[in-house]
Amino acid sequence: MNKADVVVIGGGPAGIEAAYNLARDNHKVVLVEKEKEIFGHMQTAYTLFPNFQDASEIRSSLLQKTKHGNITLYNNSEVTQVSRENDFWRVQTINGLDFIAPAVLLASGFKTFDARYKEELGYGIYKGVITSVEFEEMLKVGKIQTANGEKPRRIAFLNCVGSRDEKVGNHYCSRVCCINAVKLSIEAKKQLPEVEAYCFYMDIRMSGQFYEELYRKSQEDFDVNYIRGRISEVAPTIDNRLQVKCEDTLSQTPLKMTVDLLVLMIGIEASEGTARIGEQVGVNGEYNFSKSISLHTADNKTKHQGFFLAGTCKRPLTVPETMADARAAALEIDLYLKSLSQ
Amino acid sequence: MNKADVVVIGGGPAGIEAAYNLARDNHKVVLVEKEKEIFGHMQTAYTLFPNFQDASEIRSSLLQKTKHGNITLYNNSEVTQVSRENDFWRVQTINGLDFIAPAVLLASGFKTFDARYKEELGYGIYKGVITSVEFEEMLKVGKIQTANGEKPRRIAFLNCVGSRDEKVGNHYCSRVCCINAVKLSIEAKKQLPEVEAYCFYMDIRMSGQFYEELYRKSQEDFDVNYIRGRISEVAPTIDNRLQVKCEDTLSQTPLKMTVDLLVLMIGIEASEGTARIGEQVGVNGEYNFSKSISLHTADNKTKHQGFFLAGTCKRPLTVPETMADARAAALEIDLYLKSLSQ
Incomplete structure (x- = not known):
């Protein structure tokens, strides 16, 4: 088992934005992405509404963020199991990775309707x-x-x-x-x-x-x-x-x-990862989207200490909403980690 | 002139949520509110959509947050002037308060249509x-x-x-x-x-x-x-x-x-404070809402170093959106202040 401060599940906009801001705050972040490529659905975007910004600019910006020295990115690493072990979270992947960390951020996003x-x-x-x-x-x-x-x-x-x-x-x-x-x-x-x-x-x-x-x-x-x-x-x-x-x-x-x-x-719709991990951890809500502890006052927290949510694993969101939510989650995690070391 | 780490303009949900999280991060926060009462438009709310949460619970939670030891709250303190002085922002109010800080958060919200x-x-x-x-x-x-x-x-x-x-x-x-x-x-x-x-x-x-x-x-x-x-x-x-x-x-x-x-x-609509301060600082966008530097990648930052935005001063938002945006802004400000002291 490898130690980290935070394991971020999902290398789309939410996961990367949160990972980057945690890294800037001197936390050691493991970022796991199930696909070969990062970016999630941003991968296929051409331009973004409402300002027609070229999506490749966003991808470049996100890619740059993953290169922060405090982030270790693992591609092709679908998460198979998330479990609580004493005061830590254990995250295991399909390719045999095995991490232990005081905090996990679920940023496993959505899938499109078939x-x-x-x-x-x-x-x-x-x-x-x-x-x-x-x-x-x-x-x-x-x-x-x-x-x-x-x-x-x-x-x-x-x-x-x-x-x-x-x-x-x-x-x-x-x-x-x-x-x-x-x-x-x-x-x-x-x-x-x-x-x-x-x-x-x-x-x-x-x-x-x-x-x-x-x-x-x-x-x-x-x-x-x-x-x-x-x-x-x-x-x-x-x-x-x-x-x-x-x-x-x-x-x-x-x-x-x-x-x-x-x-x-x-x-x-909730992605398969969102549904599966939400089920394992017990944070599944309606339609398999993940459920925070309070929409109005604690929308990045769950009923479990140290298990946080960001982005479209919770509900359909736009890109700016996702990015703001990811920064909000990073802040909650930063403060949580600091509270542990006090 | 009194020194602070951050001056937060506006004691509604956005301002309080941001102030609280900055305070938790050990920054000295001055929170200025133009009205006698804090809470902004949350003051008049009965319940919140979509879950019918009693708005008085939100008010209690917000009130509690303003009591953090690192926050100094000033009521009846409408901001009359925001200006840049060397590497600092100077914020002056109608009742003679005068602050200087490396960072300002505009959280001056909206008004309703007449x-x-x-x-x-x-x-x-x-x-x-x-x-x-x-x-x-x-x-x-x-x-x-x-x-x-x-x-x-x-x-x-x-x-x-x-x-x-x-x-x-x-x-x-x-x-x-x-x-x-x-x-x-x-x-x-x-x-x-x-x-x-x-x-x-x-x-x-x-x-x-x-x-x-x-x-x-x-x-x-x-x-x-x-x-x-x-x-x-x-x-x-x-x-x-x-x-x-x-x-x-x-x-x-x-x-x-x-x-x-x-x-x-x-x-x-943009509140009068939002319009006036946005005009003074030069961050006014369409309809006098304040304009961030990038909707998709830096929506809490402005073209001015140290001048940040949160909540409905930017656009119509729901309460959860406002709260997430406020935490996102707090994170940006925290990292900005840390970058100054490095």
């Missing part, structure tokens, strides 16, 4: 149906195209895929999809000015700073169209396009539209 | 038209009543008063009103089970954890009604009630309704 569960939307069946993550990757390489390699004439973005959906068991809103769809539609129009962009939504949830303005800008400057309604069915057309069917709930009329790409704005 | 600017809604004209803050005060004393002291038969809650409104110059969404209206309508039904409650909204923005569930619960367990539409006109009836006029944008039909109380969900 769109195949919404069979009627045709993901995995029709090639023109892709996820928001896949569309972001197209933007990254500057190649928005259909399965046949053609430029799409019309793209539809469908919100609430796996969110606010009783049928798939997720009643909650994933918080980031509406504004992300606005961002993606603007980016699409920047790369392909001729393309027609349609966003389908249930309620347009622009409740962050500059979101409302961006939503407006997407309409005024980029001609993005918004339709209040949920797509109920997708079918292929004879000429390799897709026909989508929905009800426009504002005009209360059924609507059919032919598109070349249907981008599913897939929701946020 | 509903009189929406003349067509009759606030300040008809007694049955009140603000969400006034309704919260009624809940606090357990007396929901009309101006004549009668139990209301029907209450309407109107969202987006001063938000998403070009006419009053506020394009942005205030983030907290939709869920707060859900909370208020449930509290109303708890205190007056016979009352009819109607919420008017433009989009129902339930994008926080447990918001969607609460919205659903309000309908299923408390019979709260939701109407998608904005009230355009309010007029008194012969029997001392109010007739409200709107268009139901889902059925696209005009609608008139008689109510006893119309509760205006007033939006969030």
